[in-house]
Amino acid sequence: MMKNNIRVERAVLRISQQELADAVGVSRQTIYAIENGKFIPSTELALKLSAYFGKTVNDIFSLD
Amino acid sequence: MNTQKKLYLLPHRCQLIGWILIGASLVFVIGSILILKNEDEQFTYAAGGMIISFIGLLLAGLSREKQEDEFTVFLRTRSALTAVAFMFALKVVLALIAVTLTELTHLHLIGEEVFVNNRSVAVPFLSLKEMTGYGGAFILYLLLYKIRLARYYKEVNDEE
Numbered sequence: 398m399m400k401n402n403i404r405v406e407r408a409v410l411r412i413s414q415q416e417l418a419d420a421v422g423v424s425r426q427t428i429y430a431i432e433n434g435k436f437i438p439s440t441e442l443a444l445k446l447s448a449y450f451g452k453t454v455n456d457i458f459s460l461d
Numbered sequence: 462m463n464t465q466k467k468l469y470l471l472p473h474r475c476q477l478i479g480w481i482l483i484g485a486s487l488v489f490v491i492g493s494i495l496i497l498k499n500e501d502e503q504f505t506y507a508a509g510g511m512i513i514s515f516i517g518l519l520l521a522g523l524s525r526e527k528q529e530d531e532f533t534v535f536l537r538t539r540s541a542l543t544a545v546a547f548m549f550a551l552k553v554v555l556a557l558i559a560v561t562l563t564e565l566t567h568l569h570l571i572g573e574e575v576f577v578n579n580r581s582v583a584v585p586f587l588s589l590k591e592m593t594g595y596g597g598a599f600i601l602y603l604l605l606y607k608i609r610l611a612r613y614y615k616e617v618n619d620e621e
Binding site for chain 1: 610613
């Protein structure tokens, strides 16, 4: 299982799920599903999210 | 992997056309059964309605969402797999039941027609073959996919 701290990073930047979704080119439902652990993003999407936050993939995603 | 390039789906506007066709075919089939007295005419119009419904299902099930991304692909894949597995299992179970009942009751429940008192009651669109075949699996896939997608839309809106 995987966990992530996208919600925390979003709060730091004060952006909404929709804004993050628009920035990385996915739907808001996708961001919601990733934050709640219901969907594991592809490598490409994980890299896009990490790049958006200016962090590495390991900083955002980790194994349980 | 850019899933949008690899997934061949119809344009989003085909979805609405598909649902309209499905609704119209249901009205058509029910209307033909209720209004027409001749069984042959009922069968002809009902079969025609069924074809229209299958076209509608294809349009509704194989067209893009407004925003198609890897999550919708994930939902589609999971729904399709569940539908195929469930329908196959159902087909096996119903076949066993049909064989058992046929032996016990002497009613011919296997195949396209049902015989009652040596009189054929042709119900091809309700036969086991149709319900548990590709048509039934596709209907189940569409239902599962749309229900799951609607659930996530609702959860996102509730969170907001």
